[in-house]
Amino acid sequence: MEIEVIPVGGYSYIGKNMTAIRIDDEIIIIDMGINVDNISKFGERESIVNKPMKELYDLDIIPNDKILENYKGEIKGIILTHGHLDHIGAVNFLAPKYNVPIYCTPYTAELLKMQEKEYGVILSNDIKKISPNSTINISDKLKINIINSTHSIPQSIMVDIITNKGHIVHTGDFKFDNFPLIGKRTNYEKLKEIGRENVLLLISESTRSEELSKAQSEIIEKYMLYDVLKSLDTKGIIITTFASHISRLKSIIELGKEFNRKVIFIGRSMGKYIKAAEETNLYNFSEESEVYSDVKEYKKILENINNDKEQYLLVVTGHQGEPGSVLDKLSKDSFKFDIKDSTIIFANNVIPHPINEANRKILEERLKRKGVNIIKDIHVSGHAKAQDHNMLIKMLNPENIVPNHGDINKKAAYYTIAEEKGYKLGEDIFFIEDQQSKIFNI
Ligand SMILES: [Zn+2]
Known part of the structure; x- marks a missing residue:
């Protein structure tokens, strides 16, 4: 043969x-x-x-x-x-x-x-x-x-x-x-x-x-995120991670309940992978959280919750610093949502490539200039x-x-x-x- x-x-x-x-x-x-x-x-x-x-x-x-x-x-x-x-x-x-x-x-x-x-x-x-x-x-x-x-x-x-x-x-x-x-x-x-x-x-x-x-289990990631959330006292908390990582998104919903914050997923790819998970009965995100993939919709939502940030846990696209992503836009004040009193948790690694590395560096510097609290590398591979x-x-x-x-x-x-x-x-x-x-x- x-x-x-x-x-x-x-x-x-x-x-x-x-x-x-x-x-x-x-x-x-x-x-x-x-x-x-x-x-x-x-x-x-x-x-x-x-x-x-x-x-x-x-x-x-x-x-x-x-x-x-x-x-x-x-x-x-x-x-x-x-x-x-x-x-x-x-x-x-x-x-x-x-x-x-x-x-x-x-x-x-x-x-x-x-x-x-x-x-x-x-x-x-x-x-x-x-x-x-x-x-x-x-x-x-x-x-x-x-x-x-x-x-x-x-x-x-x-x-x-x-x-x-x-x-x-x-x-x-x-x-x-x-x-x-x-x-x-x-x-x-x-x-x-x-x-x-x-x-x-x-x-x-x-x-x-x-x-x-x-390789560490995804359950370790959940504990890592818990530990970080427990340490925070900022009003706003924004997590960015891989939209396709459905079990991580599910963990974030569970953590949101633990910390009395309603989870809102924002971004086109968040909407896409979450919809696929719902269509295949993996998890009912809509029942447990809010999901906005359309820019007009999330622009409005961000404006509405701007004064009540302590009630929400936002999960957004843009962990690699991608231009045009939700986090990129938030950092540029594209919405009526003030991020300066927020913590941004990067629940990801930077995928090693010069473009990603440059994009992330620019994004982080912009966030730092605004006084945003950044927590990086909360991630298991x-x-x-x-x-x-x-x-x-x-x-x-x-x-x-x-x-x-x-x-x-x-x-x-x-x-x-x-x-x-x-x-x-x-x-x-x-x-x-x-x-x-x-x-x-x-
Ligand atoms: Zn893969």
């Missing part, structure tokens, strides 16, 4: 993730993401819709899938591991080229539906909703285990392709969260069961592999650290490993973890770059 890993994107640096795996004459595609940082160079995400495909390839915004034109194998399906933009943002551009079904969990499917509207590109592909911890038949020869995992967005999965010689596991983005606040823990039993059989190949994310630690990787390698005991979702430094850090377990570079662990495929003869 021949297995070929075709790294379309996400193997040389983080972003525009897309992997094709050929098993003899059949190909499965996993994820079709965009490079979010490259989009931010020229404005709004929706503005990429009218750009010709060639430009999107040239600007390194979408994965260059032309590499797949040279393969004789037949593409059987597209599987999406989770709903982050660097994993699903390019689906509308690329998937229509392949007349195959898209398999994803209900939350990811809901986001895909919204993305169709945002881009104005309706998918012709059949979108098949899959439940975490199920098995799907993708062809006569190939079955796939969909394994529930934990990350920083609901319903993330790992993909296990079952061949007649053994398993091929693709982790997607993950961390082992033993106290997830929405959904279940990663299905350790299934991973161990697969490990007892025969894992031919593990393709693993390596984003945080250089950190010799264990959604990515596996060294100990999570130790656990996964031990559970699966794979014959071969390919780290992805990272640059050479992150892969090298991953290698030191694998090396301790006897893996050797070039023998059973392989670094591959975008567009340079690797064949395994099994």
Whole structure:
């Protein structure tokens, strides 16, 4: 049997993730993401819709899938591991080229539906909703285990392709969260069961592999936020965080109750991800809080609550300092809402990229000049650290490993973890770059 890993994107640096795996004459595609940082160079995400495909390839915004034109194998399906933009943002551009079904969990499917509207590109592909911890038949020869995992967005999965010689596991983005606040823990039993059989190949994310630690649970984040809120005496409290981090948004509602503050979510992307969570029955935000995604609406609300700030806990977009975000506008006094007697809590990390770093610095300086109290880095990551990787390698005991979702430094850090377990570079662990495929003869 021949297995070929075709790294379309996400193997040389983080972003525009897309992997094709050929098993003899059949190909499965996993994820079709965009490079979010490259989009931010020229404005709004929706503005990429009218750009010709060639430009999107040239600007390194979408994965260059032309590499797949040279393969004789037949593409059987597209599987999406989770709903982050660097994993699903390019689906509308690329998937229509392949007349195959898209398999994803209900939350990811809901986001895909919204993305169709945002881009104005309706998918012709059949979108098949899959439940975490199920098995799907993708062809006569190939079955796939969909394994529930934990990350920083609901319903993330790992993909296990079952061949007649053994398993091929693709982790997607993950961390082992033993106290997830929405959904279940990663299905350790299934991973161990697969490990007892025969894992031919593990393709693993390596984003945080250089950190010799264990990824912290989202429950820790909730306690961190509690601790900060308990310490505050400002009238206004504004939290900014990832809009897609639904379990964190749920925690903030619960903390709002604890501190007798009504939670108000403000911003377009807050509205989008919250709506998807409600549509898929993950959590009823509207019952417990107020959500405003339309600028006219939240302009009015901010004006109305300006004199009663102590009654509210605002959650806004703009944690990376994005120009045009709610926090950016608040810092520029675009609304009749005075922020000088407020605390701003950044419940996020700055995604390392020169544009984000510059935007954040400018925003923070503007806020400081107004006398705003800033509290930063109240955040636990959604990515596996060294100990999570130790656990996964031990559970699966794979014959071969390919780290992805990272640059050479992150892969090298991953290698030191694998090396301790006897893996050797070039023998059973392989670094591959975008567009340079690797064949395994099994
Ligand atoms: Zn992710």
